[in-house]
């Protein structure tokens with residue numbers, strides 16, 4: 067077994083190429099810049115296009131155009147760039163444009179600390195676009211996850227025709243580590259469903275279904291619009307048509323959550339506390355859990371790799387046999403609200419930091435003990 | 441050729457709206473060029489001009505205000521044979537100014553029609569970036585304080601190779617559209633026309649008035665001298681390969697031995713320009729060559745040539761969960777900048793931590809085991825300290841043989857740096873320690 071020394075951003079690039087991405091546009095921003103430079107090295111030799119946009123708004127705009135023209139597209143940025151993406155994210159949601167968005171999070175708010183990590187955009191990725199319809203957010207814990215989850219992100223965005231976020235962070239994207247690439251899970255590549263015979267209605271689908279695709283610029287004229295539209299792609303204000311559309315946009319993502327609930331559940335039978343976490347903090351939590359167990363304190367751990375839609379079934383079944391939960395995250399309390407909503411009325415404790423360093427295993431050990439004695 | 445207008449969606453502009461004239465002129469130009477509906481992609485954004493895509497039976501892409509040029513560029517780059525026409529109003533020019541400038545500089549083969557009616561018609565006649573200072577609009581006095589933008593001069597200054605300005609009543613409007621559509625590069629047509637629904641209510645604008653205004657602003661006729669050049673998409677295509685991806689999942693087979701059981705965390709504290717990160721990388725790569733699990737984190741200022749430069753390398757015989765260094769096994773002190781950045785950690789050090797300290801760099805009081813190195817006396821220059829310290833660290837930690845470090849340098853460095861690096865590593869290993 068040989069190991070490869072790579073950072074999370076390099077793993078994202080490798081996975082994007084593997085998943086069939088052939089269009090990338092981005093704007094340089096620490097700590098996501100090396101995805102732009104990596105894609106620029108990787109794609110053009112394969113016939114793929116990479117554009118450095120004049121700003122983030124343009125970058126995601128280029129991607130939306132290229133995706134509707136039939137290429138698998140990706141962009142990458144950090145918090146300040148996600149802010150600028152917002153209007154086009156809602157466009158991709160409402161108009162069912164497949165797109166992978168890598169958010170290499172850095173400490174915020176605003177321009178924050180460019181070279182320090184945090185997971186401060188967890189609710190923002192879900193809700194930071196007009197209309198509030200669902201997107202998918204996957205959260206890697208390490209470089210190997212960056213590979214696997216980026217492939218899943220492409221597959222899901224193609225399958226569901228929805229923007230999918232890879233919620234990385236500076237601590238994952240820019241930390242080099244040894245990865246056994248041979249052993250890394252490489253999901254089979256999924257492509258979007260193409261329209262077959264007959265007249266084409268660009269947004270026709272069953273309830274909770276996904277419309278078949280035809281490319282902009284192909285042999286059949288296609289309609290695409292950011293405005294509220296019916297199955298034919300024309301603007302509508304008919305409440306029945308609008309209701310069916312928004313219900314479908316919500317249902318198509320949320321109804322299939324069981325098929326993409328990625329997580330690691332390390333349950334210990336006699337544990338009374340379940341630690342729930344995600345991102346690089348999961349690695350501190352793993353260390354904390356083994357230390358607690360070594361001290362003879364049983365504890366269970368749930369690492370969520372699908373954050374949105376909330377994998378409620380997974381949470382509920384992991385929480386079933388414990389008395390309390392401790393949610394640990396690299397922010398001042400975001401996902402904890404989802405967890406406590408799902409496992410209510412079980413007590414949910416919280417520990418979080420957003421001060422530019424990783425949460426340490428000892429801090430989690432301390433918080434578990436504190437929760438258990440409270 | 442038949443019309444490319446959409447039989448199921450006839451135009452619904454206000455009576456007398458200039459946009460309707462532009463619509464028919466564009467359709468006429470399509471017909472003149474014998475373009476088929478499926479060959480054309482009409483990209484529009486918000487406002488009354490944004491209705492254009494609906495009225496054509498072509499591909500239609502309707503997006504957010506001011507962003508039409510970005511979607512169009514993505515479509516064109518993905519499908520170079522598509523004929524991509526962008527329709528925006530003066531509102532789109534204002535809100536998407538950066539995209540207009542970028543498109544002019546880039547010279548991708550797109551046609552941009554700006555339906556310039558000097559106001560935001562759809563929202564009630566507010567002023568836009570092209571509203572004359574003397575006009576009466578729904579923005580109070582604000583437009584009187586700002587001179588209008590000359591779209592053509594702006595586009596030309598930004599590098600657009602083809603710029604046209606016409607009144608919507610101009611007899612050669614559709615001929616000019618056809619020229620713009622067939623121009624192999626970024627072509628801008630600034631079409632001036634009236635908005636009877638809003639602007640013209642307080643600002644009467646006869647066809648004759650428009651002619652006078654356009655003449656005053658200057659007619660633009662097409663090719664802009666000095667701006668004509670190779671088209672972006674064609675130039676991009678010349679740089680594209682057609683290779684299939686090659687997959688090599690195999691990593692580095694271990695070829696040296698490490699003397700390590702458990703974790704070893706080393707922190708290198710230096711300053712920019714001292715090759716601290718490269719030294720950290722070499723230490724890390726030696727771990728990889730030895731089959732260890734390794735993580736490396738770097739910290740440096742955004743001003744890359746000034747300030748601290750810090751590398752944290754964690755080696756482990758077991759897979760690494762937490763990738764941070766809670767209590768360093770070794771701190772290598774190379775420059776003052778790095779020492780300050782380490783902050784409070786100094787106070788927490790115990791004798792477990794080996795501190796390899798340059799004789800000329802003071803450190804705060806701490807509880808680690810200190811070994812002082814006089815790099816100056818050993819004739820190791822500033823730029824070589826970090827690499828030399830690896831020799832010392834190998835020797836004191838016992839993790840790697842110096843020959844293994846050298847072998848790793850030989851395998852991971854570019855040939856031009858190999859011999860010099862090997863020499864510095866040896867020097868480090870032999871440096872007398874205080």
Ligand code: SF4
Nearest residue numbers: 454457488561635637
């Ligand atoms: S409001 Fe003005 S621009 Fe809009 S359709 Fe009416 S006349 Fe034309």
